[in-house]
Amino acid sequence: MWRLKIAEGGSPWLRTTNNHAGRQVWEFDPSLGTPEEIEEVEKAREAFRESRFEKKNSADLLMRMQFAKENPLEMDYPIIRIQDDEDVTEEALVTSLRKAISIFSTHQAHDGHWPGEFAGPMFFLPGLIITFHVTGTLNTVLTPEHQKEIRRYLYNHQNRDGGWGFHIEGKSTMFGSALCYVTLRLLGQEPDDGDGAMEKGREWILDHGSATCTTSWGKIWLSVLGVFDWSGNNPLPPEMWLLPYFVPFHPGMHLLENNE
Incomplete structure (x- = not known):
């Protein structure tokens, strides 16, 4: 079972100036x-999987379940219901505020901050997995349980059409689809795994022009992996990084341009 650790180091190489x-x-x-x-x-996971196309954010549910046990809340406030033609009384307002503050206090970690999931972008994780793979550290850094949860995350955020988006709520793009598909393969998934999910992902990629239609950033990662020739990348003179961001051909904009 997973547990969220707050404000702990866990490694002598990880240093801090604020006690983590x-x-x-x-x-x-x-x-x-x-x-x-x-x-x-497991029930919470299955409920999320079944509604993943309508509600794509996990809402930190596993964290909230853990905190509910660590910070039990005794809610003895009356239920406040105000009709459209009623005035809001001071008592109703104060009661509602106290309920809200009580609920938020249960989600606060012992070091004072409010934890939250970093959900959204689908392009950070593939780069991490590709780096682990090419350096031979994938199974050293990531335990089998971590790899299992990464696969679950990618499958849960696959769109109905089989592709993956730039972020969890985005429509399918070649950038997201090619990198997420490759990530699953690096994590041990075979072409027919995922109850057809891998096949659907591959079909989306091939039907939309293959990985050669991905963005420059995607091509660079595939080249790092060794599955895309470096000659297929557009050269970027380093001096271009000195240009202001509003210039249309600034490398930062070019790497993220959405070639679908």
Whole structure:
């Protein structure tokens, strides 16, 4: 079972000037959790998977479930319902504010900050996995449980049409689709795995021109991996990085341009 660790180092090489305040790390402990708690987590995962196309953000549900046990909330405030033709009384306002503050206090970590998921971009994770792969450290840095959750994350954020977007709520793009598909393959998924998800992803890529139609940033990562020839990348003179961002051919804009 996974546990969110707050404000802990975990490595003698990781130093800090604020005692790791605000640091969040998910740790897997096979002995953690009762059968009832594990079942509760699995039900939450299945509920998210079933509604993933309508509600694409996890809403930090696993974290909230953990905090609910660590910071139990005794809510004894009355239910406030105000009709359209009613005036808002001071008592109703104060009661509502107290309820809101009580709920938010249960989501606060012991070091003072409010943790939250960094959800959205689908292009950071592939670069990390490709780097681990080419340096031979994939299985050293990532445990089997971490790799399992990464695969689950990518499958859960695959669009209905089989592709992946630039971010979890975006329509399918070649940039997101090619990199996410390659990431799953590097994490041990075969072409027919994922109950047809891998096949759908591959079909989307081929139907939209193949990975040669991805952005420059995508081509660079594929070249780093060794599956795309470096000659297929557009040369970028380093002096172009000195240009202001509003210039249309600034490298930062070019790397992210959305070639679908």
